[in-house]
Amino acid sequence: MADIKLFNIGGKVAEYKSGTVTLERELQTVIENNMQTFFGVTFLASEYSTTDGGRMDSIGIDENHCPVIFEYKRSMKENVINQGLFYLNWLLDHKDSFKVLVIEKIGLEEAGKIDWTMPRVVCIAGDFTKYDESAIKQMNRNISLIRYKKFGDELLMFEQVNETVTAGLPDPETAGRSRQDKTFDEQLESAERAINLLYADVRNYILSLGDDVTETHLKLYAAFKKIKNIATVVAHRKKLVVNLPLDVTTVQFEDGFSRDVTNTGHWGCGAVELHLKDARDFEKAKPLIERSYNEC
Numbered sequence: 001m002a003d004i005k006l007f008n009i010g011g012k013v014a015e016y017k018s019g020t021v022t023l024e025r026e027l028q029t030v031i032e033n034n035m036q037t038f039f040g041v042t043f044l045a046s047e048y049s050t051t052d053g054g055r056m057d058s059i060g061i062d063e064n065h066c067p068v069i070f071e072y073k074r075s076m077k078e079n080v081i082n083q084g085l086f087y088l089n090w091l092l093d094h095k096d097s098f099k100v101l102v103i104e105k106i107g108l109e110e111a112g113k114i115d116w117t118m119p120r121v122v123c124i125a126g127d128f129t130k131y132d133e134s135a136i137k138q139m140n141r142n143i144s145l146i147r148y149k150k151f152g153d154e155l156l157m158f159e160q161v162n163e164t165v166t167a168g169l170p171d172p173e174t175a176g177r178s179r180q181d182k183t184f185d186e187q188l189e190s191a192e193r194a195i196n197l198l199y200a201d202v203r204n205y206i207l208s209l210g211d212d213v214t215e216t217h218l219k220l221y222a223a224f225k226k227i228k229n230i231a232t233v234v235a236h237r238k239k240l241v242v243n244l245p246l247d248v249t250t251v252q253f254e255d256g257f258s259r260d261v262t263n264t265g266h267w268g269c270g271a272v273e274l275h276l277k278d279a280r281d282f283e284k285a286k287p288l289i290e291r292s293y294n295e296c
Helices: 025-033 035-039 080-093 095-106 130-138 184-190 193-208 279-295
Strands: 006-008 014-016 041-049 055-062 067-073 120-125 142-151 155-164 214-217 222-225 229-235 240-244 258-260 272-276
Touching (some): 080 130, 184 193, 193 229, 229 279
Antiparallel strands (some): 041 055, 142 155, 214 222, 240 272, 258 272
16 A cells, blocks of 8 residues: 555644554554444444354444444454454354344344344454455455554544455345345336336446445345445335435435435435436436545
């Protein structure tokens, strides 16, 4: 990675000196205390014990209700990726333990929303080797490599180095039984052809905003994300519903096209909800989607 330089231009220009020192417990604590702000993840537990004597550094649940394991690479020699995958496999075999943790920390209602289709591991380090970046491309699991850099005592930067996104796993909560709610892929199958074409246009546009954007199909919607969600999409027969995590006070809402769903139940993530029925609606939505990409 080219060295990132940060300058204070208030008055006499001065450069902040960066550091990638060995990750200390203090930095882990900062991440855990601000996990929602940094990564869109609700923190659940630190040093979470497994039945085989292991300890996950941090564990949480993301804005899509999927489990997230955080592992911190404290030295270049540490094989934190394999360690994270080991814990992820353990978690997939002990779903009831995770559900109990969610009930204890954030309640029974949230535990009922757990989505096992896209559990993932987030590895955080001062740096990664080329072997780390190559290794995750060979693994059929959802893994993010996040590089951090400290500037002085008060500035902390995160950079997503690489990420693998796999097809969603079958969710035992919905598999094998009939249900009223359709999965996102089933929604697209039931939608009119014009809506399928519209989704293809929306998808291509969002992915074109940057090579750091990924697309995942969850139980009930498609999510487009960088480190955090920038947009979620639900497909109806005659329209797409797009949710954006924008500040509702900065958006001018329009009847029939957009609305504030802060206090309204909805599937997607974000209080700004857009209803796209055709290409004209999509054109109106583009500036808001781009804002979400830049601000999230």
